Amino acid sequence: MRQILNIAFYETLHIFRNRILTLMVLVVPLFYAAVIGLAYVEGIFDSIPIGIVDLDHSGLSRELVENFKNSPQFSVREGVENFGELERQVKEGRLKAGVVIPENFERDVTNSRGTEVLVAYDASNLISAYNIRKNALQVINTLNARCAASYLAGTGMTEGEIKSTLDAVSYEYQIWYNPTLNYAVFIFPGILMMIIHQIGMYTAALSVTREKSNNSWVQFLSSPVPPWKIYIGKTLPYCISNLFNYALLLWFSSEFMNINIKGSTYLLVLLGILFVIIVTSIGFFISVHAKTSLQVTRYMLLLSVPLFMISGFTWPKAYMANWVRTFADVLPYTWMAEGIRLAAIKGLGMEFLGKTLKVLSLMAIISVILGAVFTKREKSGSSPKMERI
């Protein structure tokens, strides 16, 4: 035990003696969370700039324009007089969508001939495109209901009859877990786990390469301390700091990003401990086998985008190619991202997280074995050139 604590103490000293490493361990996770959080803090894309081409200039067309103006989701820009102008402004990125009200709009609706309102939107960004489609559909549905009610009233129907005709089947929807469809609630927890994954694994991955570059790793190898003690001693400070960062980032998202972190604290702690053990152990394993800190730095930092993309956190795994799904399933981030969504966002209990916890536990055991079992014989020629850390 004493040997482990000595190594852990020595490692902690190293962290605090290196200014940049100290920043990486203690400041960078929160820094990243804050910078990325600022982008998502508003979370809902409203006041979408749209233009309306009213070719009818009737009472009803003006009513539709007003409906769009009154919708908080849209911000109607003036001065779009014709289709060409609308097309140009959408092309230049000044407008995200355009509504075209056709000629004879009011006449056709009043005479029950039917008419079409065109909603053209910039689909080069699908996040805004789906928002526009959904909200425009709601605005037009509202107008339809109002016009239909007028028609039915004209046929002599009573108010009750009109209601029952229009709402033969009315519809109520509940959106669970993210009722306002806030983008931050959707994406931010996954990004936080990626920050923990990357910083946790990277800092641990420098623990041995640094010794190698100082030619002090040989002292560990030649000492009578067994590999598993070296592993525990070296990774302990990173485990503690990563766990602290995990809690800090969850607190940050709840406090500053208005993300309601639900679920049992016990489950969140358990998930955090397993994930931290995995990333730190894998980081140590990489460090034992990597040549230099430069090599680790270059490769490790490139992992975040591919890991995030294949995890299924945004694009569902069911829609991916089979081999990508299989590959994603052996990665700890995939399971942690899913676990944090189930526990923190959906607030589900152990009965729903059983499989996630089992897989993460298995991964933790494997990664601990990978980290703790390494040969103490140094390969010839594996000692790197001196480098300054």
Add this chain to the structure above:
Amino acid sequence: MLKVLKKSFAVVAREFQLLWRDSDLRRILFIVSILSLLLFFAVYYTRVLREIPTVVLDLDRTPQSLEMLQSIENCEDLNVVLYSADYKELCEVIEKGEAVVGVVIPENFGRDVAGGKGSKILSVIDGSNMIYANNAVSAVLTVARTHSAELGVKKLIARGVHYTEAQYALMGVVFRDEPWFNSTLNYAVFVVLAMALNVWQQCCTITATYNITGEMGKGSWLQIKALRVSKFLFFFSKSLAHIIGFMLAVIPLYIMAFGIYKMPLRCSPAELLLFTLVFAVSIHGLGTMISALCGDPVDAVRFGMVIALPSFILSGYTWPLEAMPAFVQKAAKFFPQTWFFQGFNLLVFKNPGREVLQPYVFVLMGMACLFYLLSLAAAAVRS
């Protein structure tokens, strides 16, 4: 002049050799972004999100409720995966993530609809994944609205109204949506190449941060001095080699995306390459500046990645810039990545013309000049 060109060519050739001999840099620059593109195409291989898993609970089991079920089954965006026995099971299926939408048809649905009282169906949508949720809301809205209108039309017909008139009376205004620039709402078109370019710009940053730190402590530096190659010519030629390398790395991405996967490209390939070249110069300038400011290669890569990693999110390519707070929008404009990804979107999807793209090119060129000037200043101070 010829002598200068010869010297420059020699430094470019030396830099290529160094890049190629450094197996890590070689892999990072020439392989990682291509692998990423292939991986992302495999991730988005279905391209669009259809057939959202749906669970249905029919508490009525009458011909009217069956008709409603039929409408749900016929909707191409919804895929009924389970007919639930009770509400508890429906909730569990959604909680487990096996279905995203749950539709509950209440008891007495048929009686209330037939009796003219109207009935209310409940729909539960898992909002934790917004890609699913936005589609699901639109799909369920359309199904319910269409079904309700169909019932209303039947009622009017029963009162002697002509079918067409009844139909137009209840659904007078037809919503015709027209997605421009990506007409099939294809996610692969929207995100795959952009993400691969994001990885590419990270690889470029890593390579560029080696521009000055890579020469530190090398004996060859003295040889260069002895050959009377000026510092300016030396670093200009080195940078030229890097930028050529960046372009050689991005060309296969474009060939695969536009040539093999047939992604739409509104502008000409030459325009896109030229714009990418301007960005490559500015990102190289940024990497060189970091390289000049940092003492060693590891720190340089770290600082480079501190900028390169979040810059894509801040660029507004996915989550729109307009949806970010005003000061973040302003801050994002200090990153070359913001100008590149915004300009890339305009060029590839819309091609609005040179006038619109000019500011993007000028800002990127200005940034490149500024970064190189700062690099010079930092290098002068250090030396």
